[in-house]
Amino acid sequence: MKYRPARSLAQILLRPTALLALFVLLSSPAVRAQDWFKTETSAGVSNIRIAVADFKPTSSDPQGASLKQTFDTTLFNDLSNAGIFxxxxxxxxxxxxxxxxxxxxxxxxxxxxTNAAMVAFGAFASSGGRITVNGFLFDAKNTQFPQVLSKQYNEEANEEMARQxxxxxxxxxxxxxxxxxxxIAETKVYYVRVAGGNKEIWAMDYDGANQHAITHLGAISISPRVSPDNSRVAFSSLGREGFQIRMYSLLLNRMVSFPGGGGTNLSPAWSPNGHDIAFSSSRTGDPEIYIADSNGGAARRVTSFRGPDVSPVFNPKTGSQIAWISGRTxxxxxxxxxxxxxAVTRLTDGGYATSPSWSPNGQFIAxxxxxxYGPGAPGGQDIYVMEVATKRWIQVTHDIGRCDFPSWSPDGRHLVFANSPDxxxxxxxxxxxxADGTGRRNLTGPGADMPNWSWK
Incomplete structure (x- = not known):
């Protein structure tokens, strides 16, 4: 009897060497009662019924019609995807x-x-190689003082700027x-793309548009993590010395130095202030969690226990805690x-856990x-969300194949993840x-993996 092939970093490092007895999952009342789960998708905000009008064309530029359509479609989709409307x-x-x-x-x-509570509308003009957009938001129920928002934009006339x-x-x-x-409409998702037998780091807009390569190393590069200020991307890449942490500057559009440390170095993670990077390293033999400064210096080990420790991630709210995956049991x-x-605390009570991601408010871990997990066991690998304080959890993906590498959006209302249907x-x-598992959308086709949502 065979296990399914392991895919995540933790699975690669922690793969069993012999058949295991069927693991019996401890029962929990919280498993049967999931009404407690209130994600930031709905916390404090009720869905608002909003009408999004196509903007009125106010110029005769032939290019304007296409650019206005791009603008109209993007605005409608952004508000539809927001999770609050x-x-x-x-x-x-x-x-x-x-x-x-x-x-x-x-x-x-x-x-x-229509029955709208709010209305977004405005005018769109294209002239002299520029687009001018006047946008308004009105409260449809307030006849005395309806205007909530008024914005004007003047930018270069092209498809990408119309989207922006x-x-x-x-x-x-x-x-x-x-x-x-x-x-989150202006945020990015960084991910791994298989390209010609290699794996490169790519980026795209939050909605899957504008997919483009970041690195061109001709190597196996994995686990991209963008810095809180969006200036650098840390990742792990396979070279002559094995997997090492590497760094790409988004400001300089080139690789920048990051010292190696011996052994296998994987899964970098930024602290919320951008001053430190946590990662897994086997430089002393057993994979352990280390923290270095953002330039790779002053690395210090923070775990010391028999069994691999991998996939660290900082609590983005405080920066004072780390979640990670350990094989010590x-x-x-x-x-x-x-x-x-x-203050080491175990959160899961069995099975096979991988790829943690801490929510922006520090309350949840996906x-x-x-x-x-075990020989002949039913089920498979799905995305779960756990409340850290209580260890209560819910399953947010069901019956869509293998799911891995969840990453929170900076507003805490969404998750992105890797999915293999077969x-x-x-x-x-x-x-x-x-974040509650609804509103699922494919951002890429096959050949994309390990997503990481930008901090802002």
């Missing part, structure tokens, strides 16, 4: 297209069938109506500790978990969803 279908919108406050008839938008302006306006709306939490389990290696590495793609 009930976006009105465009088939239910009034036929009149307002381009300015004086042209807005609120009664048409607040009444059936839509992202900016969407994030302004989300910030204003979403409890003061910044939107044979099968890999999820642990947390203080950043100096003290991770991949095969809860019934369990084969070649079919792995990047998928995003709301």
């Amino acid at each position: 009930d976006v009105v279908s465009k088939s239910l919108l009034p036929q009149a297209t307002p381009g300015a406050p004086a042209e807005m008839n609120l009664a048409q938008w607040s009444a059936a069938p 302006v839509a992202h900016r306006f969407a994030d302004e709306i989300i910030f204003r109506l979403g409890g003061g939490v910044p939107g 044979h099968l890999p389990q999820l642990y947390i500790m203080d950043a100096d290696g003290s 991770f991949a978990w095969d809860r019934k 369990g084969r590495a070649s079919s792995t793609r990047i998928v995003s969803m709301l």
